[in-house]
Amino acid sequence: RIEAQAKLHEDIEYVENGMLLAVDPATKTVNYAKTGDEFIALNYTTEHMYDERLAHGLKHFRLDNGTFLPRLGYLATGDKFTTNCVSIATATGEYATIEEVIAAGVYGHASAHGSILVNNTKDGAVVKVVGKTTMPDGQDAVKFIAL
Secondary structure: OEEOOOEEOOOOOEEOOOOEEEEEOOOOEEEOOOOOOOEEEEEOOOOOOOOOOOOOHHHHOOEEOOOOOOOEEEOOOOOEEEEOOEEOOOOOOOOOOHHHHHHHOOEEEEOOOOOEEEEOOOOOOOEEEEEEEEOOOOOEEEEEEEO
16 A cells, blocks of 8 residues: 555646645655545655754655655545645635634545545545644644545
8 A cells, every 4th residue: 555666747746745646556656635536645755854053853854856766655434644745626726724614624635736626525535634743743624535
């Protein structure tokens, strides 16, 4: 249930942990959104400290295209995970606070930019909101269960 040999599509600049990404097993390519028969997987790449002098440390880790291959986990029904890489549909299409995300709905979908788009539409949903929780560093987050 792990994919560690697929590379990011050339149009993707970077990915963050907690994103739901589409994996094409035939071409071993990772993209933000499904366009056909791709599988949805959760990005949980091992964080790297590129420069220990940076104040943010691992908190702002992202995997830039062309550096390493992402580590992705295929979700099975009932798998639970926590992430703060979530968004809701807004006029500007930007991320929102965790409270706004939880208030916006209970179903999560793979979005066109990798974050988990939360709303009340069950059709096409990949995960369901379990509740509010925190990340290991204390940031607010959402706990999901795979459908």
